[in-house]
Amino acid sequence: MTDTPNGTAADSADSGSSHGSGPFIAAIDQGTTSSRCIVFDRDGRIVAVDQKEHEQIFPKPGWVEHDAAEIWTNVQEVVAGAIRKAAQDIPGFTPADVKAIGITNQRETTLLWDRHTGEPVHNALVWQDTRTDTLCRELGRDVGQDRFRATTGLPLASYFAGPKIRWLLDHVDGLRERAEAGDILFGTMDSWVIWNLTGGVNGGVHVTDVTNASRTLLMDLRSLDWDQDILDAIGVPAAVLPQIRSSSEVYGTATIGGLEDVPVASALGDQQAALFGQTCFSQGEAKSTYGTGTFMLLNTGSTPVDSRNGLITTVGYRIGDDAPVYALEGSIAVTGALVQWMRDQMGLISTAAEIETLALTVEDNGGAYFVPAFSGLFAPYWQDDARGVIAGLTRYVTKAHIARAVLEATAWQTREIADAMTKDSGVELAALKVDGGMTSNNLLMQTLADVLDAPVVRPMVAETTCLGAAYAAGLAVGFWPDTDALRANWKRAAEWTPRMDGADRDREYHNWRKAVTRTMGWIEEEEH
Amino acid sequence: MPGPIQSLERAAAILRLLAGGERRLGLSDVASSLGLAKGTAHGILRTLQQEGFVEQDPVSGKYQLGAELLRLGNSFLDVHELRARALVWTDDLARSSGESAYLGVLHQQGVLIVHHVFRPDDSRQVLEVGAMQPLHSTALGKVLAAYDPVAHSEAAEGERAALTGRTVTSAADFEALLDLTRARGWAADLEETWEGVASIAAPVYDRRRMPVGAVGISGAVERVCDDDGAIRPRLVAAVRDCARAVSRDLGAGRF
Ligand SMILES: Nc1ncnc2c1ncn2[C@@H]1O[C@H](COP(=O)(O)OP(=O)(O)O)[C@@H](O)[C@H]1O
Numbered sequence: 001m002t003d004t005p006n007g008t009a010a011d012s013a014d015s016g017s018s019h020g021s022g023p024f025i026a027a028i029d030q031g032t033t034s035s036r037c038i039v040f041d042r043d044g045r046i047v048a049v050d051q052k053e054h055e056q057i058f059p060k061p062g063w064v065e066h067d068a069a070e071i072w073t074n075v076q077e078v079v080a081g082a083i084r085k086a087a088q089d090i091p092g093f094t095p096a097d098v099k100a101i102g103i104t105n106q107r108e109t110t111l112l113w114d115r116h117t118g119e120p121v122h123n124a125l126v127w128q129d130t131r132t133d134t135l136c137r138e139l140g141r142d143v144g145q146d147r148f149r150a151t152t153g154l155p156l157a158s159y160f161a162g163p164k165i166r167w168l169l170d171h172v173d174g175l176r177e178r179a180e181a182g183d184i185l186f187g188t189m190d191s192w193v194i195w196n197l198t199g200g201v202n203g204g205v206h207v208t209d210v211t212n213a214s215r216t217l218l219m220d221l222r223s224l225d226w227d228q229d230i231l232d233a234i235g236v237p238a239a240v241l242p243q244i245r246s247s248s249e250v251y252g253t254a255t256i257g258g259l260e261d262v263p264v265a266s267a268l269g270d271q272q273a274a275l276f277g278q279t280c281f282s283q284g285e286a287k288s289t290y291g292t293g294t295f296m297l298l299n300t301g302s303t304p305v306d307s308r309n310g311l312i313t314t315v316g317y318r319i320g321d322d323a324p325v326y327a328l329e330g331s332i333a334v335t336g337a338l339v340q341w342m343r344d345q346m347g348l349i350s351t352a353a354e355i356e357t358l359a360l361t362v363e364d365n366g367g368a369y370f371v372p373a374f375s376g377l378f379a380p381y382w383q384d385d386a387r388g389v390i391a392g393l394t395r396y397v398t399k400a401h402i403a404r405a406v407l408e409a410t411a412w413q414t415r416e417i418a419d420a421m422t423k424d425s426g427v428e429l430a431a432l433k434v435d436g437g438m439t440s441n442n443l444l445m446q447t448l449a450d451v452l453d454a455p456v457v458r459p460m461v462a463e464t465t466c467l468g469a470a471y472a473a474g475l476a477v478g479f480w481p482d483t484d485a486l487r488a489n490w491k492r493a494a495e496w497t498p499r500m501d502g503a504d505r506d507r508e509y510h511n512w513r514k515a516v517t518r519t520m521g522w523i524e525e526e527e528h
Numbered sequence: 529m530p531g532p533i534q535s536l537e538r539a540a541a542i543l544r545l546l547a548g549g550e551r552r553l554g555l556s557d558v559a560s561s562l563g564l565a566k567g568t569a570h571g572i573l574r575t576l577q578q579e580g581f582v583e584q585d586p587v588s589g590k591y592q593l594g595a596e597l598l599r600l601g602n603s604f605l606d607v608h609e610l611r612a613r614a615l616v617w618t619d620d621l622a623r624s625s626g627e628s629a630y631l632g633v634l635h636q637q638g639v640l641i642v643h644h645v646f647r648p649d650d651s652r653q654v655l656e657v658g659a660m661q662p663l664h665s666t667a668l669g670k671v672l673a674a675y676d677p678v679a680h681s682e683a684a685e686g687e688r689a690a691l692t693g694r695t696v697t698s699a700a701d702f703e704a705l706l707d708l709t710r711a712r713g714w715a716a717d718l719e720e721t722w723e724g725v726a727s728i729a730a731p732v733y734d735r736r737r738m739p740v741g742a743v744g745i746s747g748a749v750e751r752v753c754d755d756d757g758a759i760r761p762r763l764v765a766a767v768r769d770c771a772r773a774v775s776r777d778l779g780a781g782r783f
Binding site: 495 | 606607608609611612615616619620622623624643644645646648650653655657658
C-alpha cells in the first residue's frame with residue numbers, strides 16, 4: 001500500500017521541476033496505529049514512503065497499550081524500507097543524500113524504560129487509555145480539573161502523560177525506587193525514538209521537545225521547564241525526565257544502519273507537526289485535521305492564551321533559540337467516526353465517500369440535525385452526561401437528509417471550536433487550512449466554508465504531519481533557509497469560498513445549538 | 529434470429545441452483561440436479577469461476593456464488609469514491625506538471641468534472657468541481673468517447689459544435705481522432721474548446737478494466753506545447769502515469 005505518488009517514469013524521463021536528485025530529508029511519523037517514514041525533496045514532494053502497523057493491546061476495557069520494542073523495530077524497518085524505495089526510484093540516490101531526520105509522534109503516549117538495558121519496564125500507555133481517570137479526579141482535589149491549568153494550559157484528564165507516569169510508578173513492582181535512583185527514563189514516543197536512534201544504551205540522548213513536553217501536565221508553559229511543584233503533587237521524580245529542547249535543532253546523530261551520522265534534528269507532536277507542515281507560522285493562522293476525530297490548532301503567537309471556553313493551551317513549536325510559538329487547540333471526538341457509523345452501524349452507505357453521493361440527492365437537511373455526542377460533549381461544552389441525538393425528525397426526513405446532517409455536524413462542531421478560539425484569543429479566523437481523509441469530501445468542505453463564513457483551503461501535500469517534521473529538521477540543518485522558504489513550498493490544491501446567505505447561516509446555527517441542548521443530561525447520576 | 533445458446537442456459541441454471549436454499553454444492557450435486565454430464569457441468573463451472581461468478585471452496589471442493597455476482601448488481605463506481613482514490617495522484621500530477629489537474633466522468637451528454645486541483649502557482653483560481661465540459665472537443669471528453677461505448681454514442685450522435693476554429697466537427701474526422709486516441713492511449717485538445725488552452729488526458733480503469741473516467745491536465749498552450757506547437761512528452765508521461773496510478777488504486781491490473 002505504500003506506493004509513492006511520484007518517483008515514476010515521468011520524472012526520470014525529463015526531470016524538469018521534479019526531484020531527480022537530492023538532497024533529501026527523512027521524516028519518521030510514529031503514529032497511534034502505525035509507524036511511517038517519508039523521504040521528501042527540497043520542494044516538499046514525497047520521494048518514498050514506507051509504513052508498518054503495530055499491535056493495539058487492550059488488556060481491559062478502557063485500557064490501551066503499545067509494545068514499545070515492537071514500535072522501535074518497526075521504525076527501523078520503515079526507515080530502511082523508505083531508503084530502499086528511494087534508491088530504487090531515484091537514479092544515483094545514496095543514503096548520504098539524506099541531510100536530516102525529523103520525528104513526529106502520537107502525543108501523550110507514555111513509556112518508562114531502563115536506561116542500562118534499554119528495555120521498557122511496561123507496555124506504553126496510549127493517550128486513549130483511561131485508567132488514570134480516578135487518579136486524575138483525586139489529583140484535582142477540591143480544585144478539580146483545572147488545578148494545573150494556569151501553569152500547564154491543560155485540564156487534569158487521563159490523556160496526558162504525567163498521571164500515566166504516576167500510575168506506572170505505583171503499579172510496577174519496585175519501579176519507584178529504581179526511578180528515584182536514576183535508573184529509569186521516561187519519554188513520550190519522540191524521546192523513545194530519538195534515544196534509540198542516537199545510540200540507546202550506548203550514549204543515546206534523552207530529550208523531548210517543547211510540544212511533546214507541553215502534553216505531560218508537568219511543564220510550565222511560560223518557562224518551558226519542568227515544574228517542581230507539579231512534579232511533587234503528581235509524584236513524578238525529576239530523575240526520570242528528559243531534557244526539554246526546541247522542536248528544531250540537532251539533538252544528536254543517528255547510529256542505525258543506512259543512516260549513520262545523519263543529524264536527528266526535529267521533534268513535534270503530530271498535531272503541531274501538521275500546523276508546521278501547513279506553514280501556519282503567523283498569529284491567527286489555523287489548521288484543522290479531519291480524520292476519525294478532528295484537531296484544530298490556532299497559532300496565537302508568542303503568548304500562551306488562557307482558555308475560558310474549554311480549549312487547551314499548548315506550545316505550537318519552537319525553532320532553535322527563537323521565542324516559542326503558542327497555540328490554542330480544540331478537538332472534536334466524532335467526525336469521520338460518524339461517517340463510519342453511518343456505514344458500519346446503519347449500513348446506509350457502503351464506503352465513506354458515498355456519504356457525499358447520498359447527501360447530494362437532496363438540497364438541504366430537511367430540518368434534521370445530528371449531534372454525535374456518543375461519549376458526551378467535548379469542547380467547548382465538556383459535559384459527559386450528554387448522548388447523541390438526531391433532532392427535528394418529521395415524516396419528510398429521508399436517509400439523504402440524515403447524510404446531510406452527518407456532514408453538517410462536522411462543520412458546526414468546527415464552528416463552535418472556531419468561535420471559542422475567537423473568544424479566547426480575540427482573533428477572527430481569516431481562513432482555515434485543512435487536511436486529513438475527510439478533505440476529499442467536496443460537499444463537506446463547501447459546507448465548512450459556508451458555516452465558518454471563511455475560506456477553506458487544502459494544500460497539495462496531504463501528508464502535512466510528516467512534512468512538518470521534515471520542515472523542522474531541514475530548518476535546523478540549513479536545508480531550508482527560513483520559514484519563508486517553507487511558505488513558498490506550500491501550494492494551494494483547492495479553495496472553497498463561503499456561498500451561504502448570512503440569514504440562513506444564523507438560522508442553521510441557532511437550530512444546531514438547539515439540537516446540542518437536547519443531548520445534555522441524558523445520563524442520570526446513578527448510571528454514571 | 530438464432531435460438532437460445534445451450535451453454536448459456538445451462539450456466540444460468542447452475543447460478544440459479546447455487547443461489548437456491550443450499551449455499552454450497554459439489555460437482556456431482558450440480559450435475560445430477562440439472563441432468564448434466566459431469567464433464568459438461570465442470571466445464572461450465574470452471575468458466576463461471578474464471579469470471580468470478582462462482583467460487584470453489586479450496587477444502588471441500590464445493591461451489592458457491594462468487595463475489596463478482598454481487599458487484600454486478602451495483603457495479604456503478606461512486607464518483608466520490610473515485611475522487612477519494614485519485615486525490616494524492618492528481619495532487620502530484622498538478623505539482624509535477626505545473627498545470628491544473630482534472631478528473632472527469634461521463635454525465636448525460638458531457639463530461640462532469642468530479643475533481644479539480646489548482647495549478648500550483650499563487651494565482652486566484654476557482655474550483656470547477658461540478659462543471660460540465662463538452663465531450664467532443666476536450667481531452668477528457670475524447671478519452672471517454674474513445675473508451676466508453678456509451679460516451680461514444682453520445683458524442684457520435686450529438687451535436688459537435690465548432691467552439692473554436694480548431695474544433696473537429698465532421699463525423700469522419702472525429703472517428704479518426706478517437707482511433708488515434710485508442711492507438712496511443714491518450715488524447716489532446718489543442719485550442720479545440722477554448723482559445724489559448726491545451727489539454728491532455730488519459731483513461732482510468734476499474735478492477736474489471738472498465739473505463740470509469742478520465743484524468744488530465746489543462747493549461748496555456750505556450751506551456752503545454754513546445755516551440756514547434758507539439759505537446760511536451762514529459763506532460764503526456766505525467767498524465768499517463770497518474771491515470772495508471774489511479775487505475776491501480778482502483779484494482780485494475782498492471783498494464
Ligand atoms: N469522502 C469522505 N467523506 C466523509 N468522510 C470520509 C471520507 N473519506 C474518509 N472519510 C472519513 O475519514 C476518516 C479517515 O481519515 P484519516 O485521515 O485516514 O483518519 P485517521 O488518521 O484518524 O485514521 C474515516 O473516519 C472516514 O470515515
